[in-house]
Amino acid sequence: MNQTPVYIEGIRSQFPILKEKVHGKPLVYFDNAATTQKPQKVIDRINAYYSSENANIHRGVHHLSQVATKDYEDARIRIKNYIGAEKENEIVFTKGTTDGINLIASSYGELMKKGDEVLISAMEHHSNIVPWQLLAERKGIVLKIIPIRRDGTLDMARFEEMLNDRTKLVSITHISNTLGTINPIETIINRAHKFGAKVLIDGAQSIQHGEINVVNLNCDFFVFSGHKIFGPTGIGVLYGKASILESMPPYQGGGDMIKRVSFEKTSFNELPFKFEAGTPNIVGGIALGTAVEFMESIDTEQAFSFEKDLLSYAEKELLQIENLKIYGTSALKTSLVSFNVGTIHPFDIGTLLDKQGIAVRTGHHCTQPLMDFFEIPGTIRASFSIYNTKEEVDLFIHALKRALIALS
């Protein structure tokens, strides 16, 4: 593969942490599926907010409160535009993907009754499994699992067979955090709608790797975390079609989500505030807006294309290692690679990579049912982002070979 192009170096230079050293070695950060690093402008925005703008929002008549409210609501509009939503009241700020899914399971779940069916897939993150199991216990809904094939792709024929008039919701990941598989969500949304079922897309992994347009997708809900798109932790977004959000009962009660409170009867605020009880993560929302601004400032087409080149190069190099097996071999894959070498425990390889400055994830990646399917304790996962370079892949492969010699 070619050397890392100048525009990638230009993106990379905006991320101060990438100049750090770990155990005396230059940091190679390949754990981007877990969280992404932050560009200087996001860090500066957080600093500026607390240095000169901090105030509570939506209530104060004073200057600072109005500035903070405007910045927070501007961020909502920027995010709305970025994901192609029609109205800003369809953008609900959450703590993250997990919080978004729990909100749907709790609130939309309240509209379900015994015997209604929810479909998820065998490659879901625990956060898109457990909320539905809790709902099953609470409301007696039936949770059904769309199986996958050995290459890590969904069994679409089984999916079609599983759909029926009782299917109320399909909640599915856009991209598998463990295997990298990109699921055919357009087809899934289309088929589910034919049976009147709603579709929730877990966009935790897709938000940093491609452009999302919720209107074109025609999904009913789309959730993601700010920290996976170069923003801060503790902030995320739930997109929902306004008509559906309107029909749902509130999730949590408190300030900001009410219109009028009395001991006899309380009326609720309009969207999106109905779902935003309490003082929100104001700086998180504002800085997520800045992260989106950062995404708009770069040539994503070139950046995403280079991410794919990195994946092909890394997979080609990895497959030259004896007994190395890659999990997730779908033709449609995002830029992450999950693997094991022979019977060596992933923890051992991960530990030795860390000592050489390479940050990868090892373990079950919060997808234990998927590990059971492949009958392995876990994998080593290297996940790339728009600031990674070919030279880093070379360092990673070199460090992996050294680890394997030590472990042989």
Add this chain to the structure above:
Amino acid sequence: MSASFKEKQDAIISDFEVFDDWMDKYEMIIDLGKEIQGISLEKRKDEQLIDGCQSRVWLKSDIDNTRMVFAADSDAIITKGIIALLINVYNGEKPETIVKEDLYFIDQIGLQEHLSPTRANGLLEMVKRMKIEALKHV
């Protein structure tokens, strides 16, 4: 007279002092993991299992007259190597020593991360269980 609890820890510290590269330290841990007898697969029992999020540990304990005897194993070789160090230090000690005396060599050789609650490799829980087992005989 056999080495004291403190002497055994100090010996490990000086063994590790010769390495300044992390990979060299870990190569030594891996070698220790390969050498230690452990508990063979067929002899492992469910009640011995300590399920870490990353690696799993099996721990067996006995008392021989007045001295504790531990055996342990893991599915990850680095975890097993650190187990070898812990067993080296704790085996043959009186239960009182295991309960009361400070286990400081792990910190000194820079392996404290492996005994942190976030590491989830089963080792922290293993040390706790070794102490609990010893406490039964105090």
